[in-house]
Amino acid sequence: MSEYKDSILVLRTYKLGESDRILSCLSKEHGKVRVVAKGARKPKGKFGGRIEPFTELNASLWRGRGELDTLRQVDVISLNSSLHEDLDKMMKAATVVELVDKVSFDGQELSELYTLATRALRLLAQKDSANFLAVFALRLLVVEGLAPQLEGCRVCGDRKLTSIEARNGYGLCVVHGVSSPVSTGVIEMMRAVLAGKTASVLNLEMMDESVEFEAVVIEYLESVLSLRLASMHSNDSSLMF
Numbered sequence: 636m637s638e639y640k641d642s643i644l645v646l647r648t649y650k651l652g653e654s655d656r657i658l659s660c661l662s663k664e665h666g667k668v669r670v671v672a673k674g675a676r677k678p679k680g681k682f683g684g685r686i687e688p689f690t691e692l693n694a695s696l697w698r699g700r701g702e703l704d705t706l707r708q709v710d711v712i713s714l715n716s717s718l719h720e721d722l723d724k725m726m727k728a729a730t731v732v733e734l735v736d737k738v739s740f741d742g743q744e745l746s747e748l749y750t751l752a753t754r755a756l757r758l759l760a761q762k763d764s765a766n767f768l769a770v771f772a773l774r775l776l777v778v779e780g781l782a783p784q785l786e787g788c789r790v791c792g793d794r795k796l797t798s799i800e801a802r803n804g805y806g807l808c809v810v811h812g813v814s815s816p817v818s819t820g821v822i823e824m825m826r827a828v829l830a831g832k833t834a835s836v837l838n839l840e841m842m843d844e845s846v847e848f849e850a851v852v853i854e855y856l857e858s859v860l861s862l863r864l865a866s867m868h869s870n871d872s873s874l875m876f
């Protein structure tokens with residue numbers, strides 16, 4: 636048994652007994668961790684009000700023999716409380732933590748994912764964007780090594796792409812494309828994000844293309860990661876936490 640310190644992002648919380656919580660967290664240096672926070676549901680306990688999904692903490696943890704570590708002490712890095720106050724932001728933040736939860740496994744080194752997710756949530760807490768989820772999902776695909784290949788058509792190299800292969804992310808031109816068409820504006824936004832120009836795409840106002848951008852990226856992501864995001868396909872936000 637030993638004590639260790641790390642930064643953690645709370646993904647999910649579960650009730651345990653009368654007053655405790657179990658937290659599923661992504662940590663910066665120890666990958667995914669499951670932690671017991673004793674007394675976390677007591678309003679006047681030492682963790683009072685700080686153990687919520689989307690919260691980023693500097694934590695002191697105790698590694699026991701079982702699967703669960705124990706949370707000893709926390710300092711808040713970022714509460715991101717505005718994500719609980721705005722329904723639209725909350726839905727997006729829920730998708731971020733759901734995605735992070737689904738792509739992360741115990742024992743993996745996940746510092747790049749940690750940095751991406753915590754930066755994204757802090758940014759969303761400050762300012763919403765119509766393109767937020769699509770940008771986050773694309774950067775997550777980059778971290779996972781599954782970014783779509785949009786330099787040119789897979790068959791002929793033509794720069795003018797009109798569709799994206801759902802299974803492997805290759806762009807295709809109008810002659811060689813078979814799947815549903817993607818507009819030029821969306822291809823350009825995707826290229827910008829893949830080139831690291833996330834701020835310019837996040838700062839774009841809501842456009843017709845924003846809806847298509849999100850739909851195209853999420854469809855590709857779900858296909859390539861073989862998953863379905865409950866938070867993207869449910870109209871009932873009360874189901875989520």
Ligand SMILES: [Zn+2]
Pocket residue numbers: 788789790791792793807808809810811
């Ligand atoms: Zn072609």
